[in-house]
Amino acid sequence: MDSDLCYASARELAGWLRAGQLSAVEVVRAHLDRIQRLDPKVNAIATLVAEQALDAAAAADKRFASGAEPGPLHGIPMAHKDTHDTAGIRTTYGSPLLAENVPxxxxxxxxxxxxxxxxxxxxxNVPEFAAGSHTVNPVFGATRNPYDPGKSAGGSSGGAAAALACGMVPLAEGSDMGGSLRNPASFCNVVGFRPSPGRVPTWPRPLAWSTLAVQGPMARTVADAALLLSVLAGPDPRSPIAIAEPGSVFTGALDRDLRGLRVAWSPDLGGTVPVDRGVREVLEPSVRVFSDLGAVVSVDCPDLSGAEEVFRTLRAWQFASTFGPLLAHRDQLKPSLVWNIEEGLKLTGSDIAEAEVLHTNLFHRVREFFERYDILLLPVSQVPPFDVELEFPREVAGEPMHSYLDWMRSAYFVSATGCPALSVPGGFTTAWMPVGLQIVGPHRADRMVLEVGHTFEQATGFGTVRPPLVTS
Incomplete structure (x- = not known):
């Protein structure tokens, strides 16, 4: 029963709960048992509030029994990213400075x-202040990959991805500046969706007009990610960039006929980034699935020149603005975070202006690219999951990586475009490590991206392969 419940889809669980076939207490207890059994092996859950969760589930069951209309996620258990403030629950951001912080x-x-x-x-669990795509911090340690505990689970939503893969939660929310929803989804064989900026409004936020970082859904299937997005999306007056379209546009079936779909496939972003040979070998046959489904596939890539400068400049500026005061405690910050803040403090007004001009030009080139194509396919990550003891890969395809950002260009170049992007399970290396396929769509074409990803997912079934940690 535990296994059935913990690997049921969120849509199935929601249906059973609304029909009264299951109680919220049963569902929560099953997931808490799974956490107790498996989390010591992966370290995905930073803070657990088991008694509080059972009390909340019992209260939800009581309201349901009284005839109250249940919400769309009534009784569904979730654990929230440790950079998202939760009232009355410790939220550490993975930092010793906030180890006892209770919002x-x-x-x-x-x-x-x-x-x-x-x-x-x-x-x-998260990296310190969500900086980097490997989940490790001095408060809770490293989150390990469920497919090989000696490997990274990715980041910064690495705890969320590992928990999903292990059946500890049916849904998770995360955030993504340079790949933090997509990279851990790729590493853990789950789904992560970076929506269009403003699709999921954020508050409070010191740089409310910024489009670089977004929040979004993670799940084990694209349909479940869409279900979660239907709750997270929609306007809010506290966000100046919130998209007015309601979240309800993401409810309903995602089936789509791919015949005639114009698909561009770029294994290395037009030769601008190195990609591990193993990643390419996994994804090449997966891309052929689109041809089998009737799509017209071409090897092509938009001109992404300037994306590097845009992302690096605006990220550093945001780090300096948000985390600059933390330099007073630099001895309690990881060196990569200090470096990124200091890079931001070096910037001038002219640097920011130049980056915004490049940003605008990039947007228009990508807009024009999507007049010729409906979808862009590329790797989520340039490497498969790496050694958990490393902060980041030191080389990719023989090219040295000098900072904790260098190996994530296949994700953060897309961030700079502002386009919606989905990480969906794309296959496995010869060592049976997951590799994600990234599906990118035109400006604000979030639902189309999810429909295409759902169709690919149904045709391949890669996401149904469970970690050895669970099946052993």
């Missing part, structure tokens, strides 16, 4: 989840 209020994404009926189990 007084929920941020917007948590507000929406609770209003939808979610039961909070706790928090998922």
């Amino acid at each position: 007084e209020r929920d941020e917007l994404v948590i507000e929406r989840l609770k209003a939808a009926g979610v039961i909070t189990l706790g928090k998922t």
Whole structure:
């Protein structure tokens, strides 16, 4: 029963709960048992609030029994990213500076989840201040990959991805500046969706007009990610860039006929980034699935020149603005974070202006590219999961990586475009490590990206392969 419940889809669980076939207490207890059994092996859950979760589940069952209309996620257990503030629950950001921090209020994404009926189990592990795509911090240590505990689970939503893969939660929310929803999804064989900026409004946020970082859904299937997005998306007056379209556009079936779909495939972003040979060998046959489904596939890539400068400049500027005061405690910060803050402090007004001009030009080139194509396919990550003891890969395809950002260009170049991007399970290396396929769509074409990803997922079934950690 535990296995059946913990690997049921969120849509199935929601249906059973609304039909009264299961109680919220049963569902929560099954997931807490799974966490107790498997989390010591992967370290995905940073803070667990088991008693609070069971009390909340019992209260939800009581409301349901009284005839109250249940929310769309009534009784569904989730653990929230440890950079998302949760009232009354420790939120550390993976930093010793905030190791005992307990927020007084929920941020917007948590507000929406609770209003939808979610039961909070706790928090998922992150890198320090979510900086980097490998989940390790001095408060809780490293999150390990469920397919090989000696490998990284990715980041910064690495705890969320590992928890999903192990069946500890059916849904998770995360955030993504340079790949933090997509990279861990790729490493852990789950789904991560970076929506268009403003699709999921964020509050509070010191740089409310920025489009570089977004929040979004993670799940084991694209359909479940869309279900979660239907709750997270929609306008809010506290976000100046919030998209007015309601979240309800993501409900309903995602089936799509791919015949005639114009697909561009770029294994290395037009030769601009190195990609591990093993990643290419996994994804080449997966891309052929689109041809088998009737799509017209060409090898092509938009002109992404300037994406490097745009991302690096605006990220550093945001780090300096948000984390600059933390330099007073630099001895308690990881060196990569200090470096990124200091890079931001060096910037001038002219540097920011130049980056914004490049950003605008990049947007228009990509817009014109999507007049010729419907979808762009590329690797999520340039490497398969790497040694958990490394902060980041030191080389990719023989090219040295000098910083913790260098190996993530296949993700953060897309971030700079502002386009919606999906990481969907794309296959396995010869060592049976997951590799994600990245599906990118035109500006604000979020639903189309999910439909294409769902169709690919149904045709391949890669996401149904469970980690040896679970099946052994």
